[in-house]
Amino acid sequence: DQQVKQNSPSLSVQEGRISILNCDYTNSMFDYFLWYKKYPAEGPTFLISISSIKDKNEDGRFTVFLNKSAKHLSLHIVPSQPGDSAVYFCAASERGHSGNTPLVFGKGTRLSVIA
Amino acid sequence: SQTIHQWPATLVQPVGSPLSLECTVEGTSNPNLYWYRQAAGRGLQLLFYSVGIGQISSEVPQNLSASRPQDRQFILSSKKLLLSDSGFYLCAWSALGGEQFFGPGTRLTVL
Numbered sequence: 001d002q003q004v005k006q007n008s009p010s011l012s013v014q015e016g017r018i019s020i021l022n023c024d025y026t027n028s029m030f031d032y033f034l035w036y037k038k039y040p041a042e043g044p045t046f047l048i049s050i051s052s053i054k055d056k057n058e059d060g061r062f063t064v065f066l067n068k069s070a071k072h073l074s075l076h077i078v079p080s081q082p083g084d085s086a087v088y089f090c091a092a093s094e095r096g097h098s099g100n101t102p103l104v105f106g107k108g109t110r111l112s113v114i115a
Numbered sequence: 116s117q118t119i120h121q122w123p124a125t126l127v128q129p130v131g132s133p134l135s136l137e138c139t140v141e142g143t144s145n146p147n148l149y150w151y152r153q154a155a156g157r158g159l160q161l162l163f164y165s166v167g168i169g170q171i172s173s174e175v176p177q178n179l180s181a182s183r184p185q186d187r188q189f190i191l192s193s194k195k196l197l198l199s200d201s202g203f204y205l206c207a208w209s210a211l212g213g214e215q216f217f218g219p220g221t222r223l224t225v226l
Contacts, residue, residue, distance in 0.1 A: 045217070108159075
C-alpha cells in the first residue's frame with residue numbers, strides 16, 4: 001500500500017506561471033514532509049521541508065503548503081523557470097517517533113516548464 | 116561540509132555475476148545511511164538503511180544485501196545478479212531526524 005502518493009505523473013507549465021505539484025499521504029503518524037528535485041542520471045537534491053506544526057513554509061520561489069486534515073501537501077513554484085524542469089519527489093517520515101525512520105517517497109511528478 | 120561519494124558511476128554486468136557498489140560519506144559522524152533503487156519509470160524504492168556499524172534493516176526481500184563495515188561506508192552487494200536488478204542505485208545519508216542527502220548514483224545495467 002502506497003503511503004505517499006503523487007497522482008500526477010507529469011505536469012507542463014508555461015515559463016513565468018505558477019507550478020503546483022500535489023502529494024497525498026495516508027499515514028497519520030507522518031510529521032515531517034520534504035520535497036526533492038531530481039535531474040536525469042543524478043541524485044535527488046533536497047528542496048524544501050515542512051514540519052507538521054506548520055501549514056506553510058516558504059523559500060524564495062518555492063512554497064510548501066500542508067493540510068493535515070486532508071493529509072495533503074503541495075509545492076508551489078512561482079514564477080516557473082525552464083531550469084525547474086525535473087522530476088519532483090514528495091517524501092514523508094515519522095520524525096517524532098525516533099528520528100530514525102526512513103523517508104517514504106512518492107513516485108514523482110515530472111515537471112516541464114515550457115519557454 | 117559533508118559530501119557523499121558513490122562508485123562506480125556506471126556498470127554493465129552479465130546475469131549471474133556478483134555486484135559490489137560502494138558509498139562513503141565525509142564530514143559527518145554516525146550518519147544514517149540508505150540504499151535506494153530507481154527502476155525505469157518508477158519512484159525511489161528504499162532497499163536498506165543503517166543507523167550504525169553492522170546494523171542493517173532490509174525493506175524489500177530480494178537477492179541484494181548490504182553491509183556497513185565502517186561508520187561512513189555502506190556497501191550494496193549481490194552474489195548473482197538478475198535482469199530485474201537493473202536500475203539507478205542511490206546512496207543517501209542523514210543526521211538523526213534530518214533530511215536525506217543523496218549521492219550521484221550508479222547506473223547498473225544487467226545483460
